Amino acid sequence: MPIYEYEPLNPRKACKTCAGRFEVIQGMDDPPLTACPSCGHGVRKVISWCRAAIMETSDEHIRVDKTISEYEKAGMWSHAAELADTHSEKIGNHDLKIRALDNYKKAGYDLGTLEKHAKTTSD
Ligand SMILES: [Zn+2]
Structure with missing residues (x-):
């Protein structure tokens, strides 16, 4: 209700x-x-637009979070990283950005470049 x-x-x-x-x-x-x-x-x-918007975001967040976990379980690190990265930008979630970086690292990306990127975008 x-x-x-x-x-x-x-x-x-x-x-x-x-x-x-x-x-x-x-x-x-x-x-x-x-x-x-x-x-x-x-x-x-x-x-109350605000409340509706927050509920929508958290619903979507739970769904995306689940998908990222599934990618991680399957060892699809670049998929998990890209999804976490895109979504963290969208909802401004720093923890998710860190998770994305972690997955990029596991996927074999150059973390130095990515960390620089994360610092510029989180400011
Ligand atoms: Zn009254």
């Missing part, structure tokens, strides 16, 4: 429940709340 965030239309009339923002778990097809369930004052739905 998705979580929706609401805020009071008039913060000065808000009660303890709806002051600031509050979250409601609703089905996709449920009509949005128009009033606070506790005090009955008007509320409106806040679209």
Whole structure:
């Protein structure tokens, strides 16, 4: 069930429940709340792009992470390295960049060049 965030239309009339923002778990097809369930004052739905974006990234991250592990298990170091490298740039994950470098090393790449590359890109 998705979580929706609401805020009071008039913060000065808000009660303890709806002051600031509050979250409601609703089905996709449920009509949005128009009033606070506790005090009955008007509320409106806040679209929380940030939360959705983070969830999307972590979902994707888990999937990519799994694929990298599979490449590593199979000894496909350059595949693992390239995937980890691309993905670390995309989500700005430094640990993943280090993992990519480690896999590049195992794949027989020149690590000196790669480390220089990692330093310039992580700044
Ligand atoms: Zn309220």
